[in-house]
Amino acid sequence: MKQILGIVGSARRLGNSEIMVKAIFRHIDQPCELLLLRLTDFQIESCRGCYQCLFKDGQCVIHDDHQLVLDAIAAADALILAAPTYFLGVHSCLKRFLDRGLTVYGSVDRLWGKPAVGVTIAGIPGMEGNALLGIDSFLKLMLTDVRQTQIVYGALPGEIFLNDKNIGIAKSLADSLFGPAVAKPGPCCPLCGGDTFRFLGGDQVRCMVCSNTGTIGTDHGSLVMDIRPTDHQLFLTRDDVSNHRDWLIGMKDRFKTMRDRLKPITLDYRKVGRWIKPPDKTSAPESEKE
Numbered sequence: 001m002k003q004i005l006g007i008v009g010s011a012r013r014l015g016n017s018e019i020m021v022k023a024i025f026r027h028i029d030q031p032c033e034l035l036l037l038r039l040t041d042f043q044i045e046s047c048r049g050c051y052q053c054l055f056k057d058g059q060c061v062i063h064d065d066h067q068l069v070l071d072a073i074a075a076a077d078a079l080i081l082a083a084p085t086y087f088l089g090v091h092s093c094l095k096r097f098l099d100r101g102l103t104v105y106g107s108v109d110r111l112w113g114k115p116a117v118g119v120t121i122a123g124i125p126g127m128e129g130n131a132l133l134g135i136d137s138f139l140k141l142m143l144t145d146v147r148q149t150q151i152v153y154g155a156l157p158g159e160i161f162l163n164d165k166n167i168g169i170a171k172s173l174a175d176s177l178f179g180p181a182v183a184k185p186g187p188c189c190p191l192c193g194g195d196t197f198r199f200l201g202g203d204q205v206r207c208m209v210c211s212n213t214g215t216i217g218t219d220h221g222s223l224v225m226d227i228r229p230t231d232h233q234l235f236l237t238r239d240d241v242s243n244h245r246d247w248l249i250g251m252k253d254r255f256k257t258m259r260d261r262l263k264p265i266t267l268d269y270r271k272v273g274r275w276i277k278p279p280d281k282t283s284a285p286e287s288e289k290e
């Protein structure tokens with residue numbers, strides 16, 4: 001029997017994200033087991049940016065719950081993700097987890113290509129900001145095969161299912177998890193399916209999910225994106241993953257060769273400003289002392 005991991009990115013018990021995950025699961029028409037993981041229950045510290053995990057098979061120097069969550073994702077056959085929109089973006093628990101994402105390079109074989117669907121719940125129609133991008137990025141950077149992602153509106157716990165349309169969305173997400181993928185309705189990135197773009201001037205656009213760049217134009221009155229692969233695309237193939245990993249690893253040697261030029265630049269800023277510290281960290285690290 002397939003094991004599905006439902007990731008709930010909200011602390012609200014029986015809130016809209018939780019019931020959406022469960023509703024999608026209920027509509028799956030094959031025997032499956034649902035394991036649930038509320039991301040806010042797990043202690044996940046901020047990434048320290050030390051890059052050590054790249055050189056240690058994905059093992060992070062911070063010993064918290066991050067590995068446990070990554071292992072749960074790796075062990076699943078498929079993912080259902082739902083998280084609320086908070087202040088025009090997806091709930092920060094997703095980003096906090098994602099920031100530790102250099103660890104995925106140690107688990108590519110375990111992670112690559114799992115079918116996944118995702119939803120963000122926004123309280124006010126039109127006020128979802130960039131939350132769907134947060135859902136798309138999370139699933140993409142967990143190296144899943146993103147089958148469909150959606151925005152659903154509803155503020156009060158349970159309110160999403162006062163609207164029958166959202167029951168239909170839950171069913172459609174369930175169908176696409178192990179069936180045909182469903183593209184977003186508007187113009188999408190032809191490479192990754194993302195629908196969030198940065199307009200770079202003229203007809204130039206960049207996809208905010210896969211980071212590829214191209215042009216926007218019209219064809220018989222419809223918007224058309226012509227997006228071409230670049231060196232650092234995230235992540236259309238497994239080769240993209242290993243290329244990016246190798247590039248990151250190569251940065252160590254680049255740093256060594258450039259250290260003498262870089263150090264005077266940073267040291268020049270050492271004594272600028274006075275740090276405000278939290279109460280338990282009153283003594284400044286040596287590097288910041290006058």
Ligand SMILES: Cc1cc2nc3c(=O)[nH]c(=O)nc-3n(C[C@H](O)[C@H](O)[C@H](O)COP(=O)(O)O)c2cc1C
Nearest residue numbers: 010015016017084085086087088122123124127155
């Ligand atoms: C701190 C906070 C910020 C929010 N920001 C937004 C927002 O920017 N846009 C929006 O449409 N809804 C916003 N909401 C509403 C939630 O997205 C909405 O209530 C959602 O159903 C919550 O999902 P949950 O029940 O899974 O927690 C916010 C809610 C909270 C608590």
